[in-house]
Amino acid sequence: FEHGVLNGKRVFITAGPTREALDPVRYISNHSSGKMGYALAEAALDAGASVKLISGPVTLTPPARAECVAVESAEQMLAAALDGIDCCDLFIAAAAVADYRPVDVAEHKIKKGSEEIMELRLVKNPDIVATVAGLAEMRPYTIGFAAETRDVIDYARSKLARKGLDLIIANDVSNPDIGFNSDDNAVTLVSADAEVSLPQASKRRLARQLITQIAALYSRTDSS
């Protein structure tokens, strides 16, 4: 791991889950721990970058040297991601964004009714990383994650194209030893013309290897 490979670079990282409110006391969310995003923030700082960490609700302590923006919903995460994006060199989307949110957020606590079945209407959330990748001007080098259970590389490659990303980090979440909520991960970086596999390691160690690889791939495109 080389210190300084991201000297002078501005990096935005999304991390953790989002929470989509149903009413003042309830929400839809997921089990993302935020560990991978926070480890990447730490590694990017150690590599010399200035980091904005945009995080959904997690129990982790953010690195002291990062600028931290705490958000709850996907819409708030998108707004925080676009704020200052013109100064962003690399955008890393490690957050587990809820795909859908409730159509209506009740102003008051929803009361239990007499019906056995209760239906929720949901609407698709904005795709944050695809929005950033689709920016017409001042578009950062944009990196996403793909958690898959089978045909990992093929799905990652199609997600790379569909979202217009520069790089996608694929991990196989069918293996309980790695991925969601676990301390370890193993990934493959997939870009249009490169494929690099990093074997199972702690998220901290893997984050440092990832930042090294990301900096190398990014430097091939960076003209500044």
Ligand code: C5P
């Ligand atoms: O489509 P899928 O959720 O599998 O894509 C995962 C990648 O897209 C991750 O990098 C995640 O952070 C990002 N994403 C996003 N906004 C969404 C959904 C996913 O930025 N609404």
